Amino acid sequence: MNLHRYALAVFVLLACQSCMAFHAPREEGQSQAMETGPQDVVVAPSALPSKHLARAGQESPLRETSLPDGWQLRRGSVGVLVDGQGREVIAGAPDAPLVGVEASGDGKWLVHHGSGRYAVYDANGGLVRTVPVFNVPGAGAPMWRWKDSSSLVGVVEVSDEDGQPRYPETDVLPTRTLLVMYPLDEDVDDLYMLDAPEPPAGTVVRLEGVTRQGGLVLSAVVPAEYFGGAPEQALGIYEVE
Numbered sequence: 001m002n003l004h005r006y007a008l009a010v011f012v013l014l015a016c017q018s019c020m021a022f023h024a025p026r027e028e029g030q031s032q033a034m035e036t037g038p039q040d041v042v043v044a045p046s047a048l049p050s051k052h053l054a055r056a057g058q059e060s061p062l063r064e065t066s067l068p069d070g071w072q073l074r075r076g077s078v079g080v081l082v083d084g085q086g087r088e089v090i091a092g093a094p095d096a097p098l099v100g101v102e103a104s105g106d107g108k109w110l111v112h113h114g115s116g117r118y119a120v121y122d123a124n125g126g127l128v129r130t131v132p133v134f135n136v137p138g139a140g141a142p143m144w145r146w147k148d149s150s151s152l153v154g155v156v157e158v159s160d161e162d163g164q165p166r167y168p169e170t171d172v173l174p175t176r177t178l179l180v181m182y183p184l185d186e187d188v189d190d191l192y193m194l195d196a197p198e199p200p201a202g203t204v205v206r207l208e209g210v211t212r213q214g215g216l217v218l219s220a221v222v223p224a225e226y227f228g229g230a231p232e233q234a235l236g237i238y239e240v241e
Helices: 003-022
Strands: 040-042 050-055 072-074 080-082 088-091 100-103 109-112 118-121 127-131 133-135 143-148 151-159 174-183 192-195 204-210 216-221 233-240
Touching (some): 088 109, 100 143, 109 143, 151 204, 174 204
Antiparallel strands (some): 080 088, 143 151, 151 174, 174 192, 204 216
């Protein structure tokens, strides 16, 4: 074998070893963020199927959104979710950091990986479902939270960038909002519009929280107060029919 063929053989061997190392299986019990990027879907709100929101008959306490006792989201460079014993449950990755987490009533986790990307994990950190990035033209992707253990409710903030002041500097205040729902117990990726009540003139609908029974607590707020300001008017609790 001459020198040229020897060098070529070494290069091929190293390349094959590199490929084998890249595809090596993960260690048993190692948690992980989503391995593949979510599907990017452009949706037109007018073309989506809708579900009716009915006013709830009685008040109900909000569901807790804080982490269970002892659990921590350690953000760092990519983020990691650890349980009360300090064990790693879900670890972020450079292309899928842990930006935020929310527990469902039955122990699942909704994880925000940034840039409108969300995924659902089981209680042990195993990936259950990657939520598609539903992009609404002129608005972007919904911001999701648990509605109940089998569905998510999302808020789409529609903005007029020319007519609205910026607050904070990197955000644009919404001129209207859309409420959408994503069921997790269906085999297809269906997105539903929720017919939220019409807010008073000059205000937008804001989702204040979700009750323990899955009711949506809505208020009307002026755009300048949308991010953390006091609501102009409480609209009540609504349930999906």
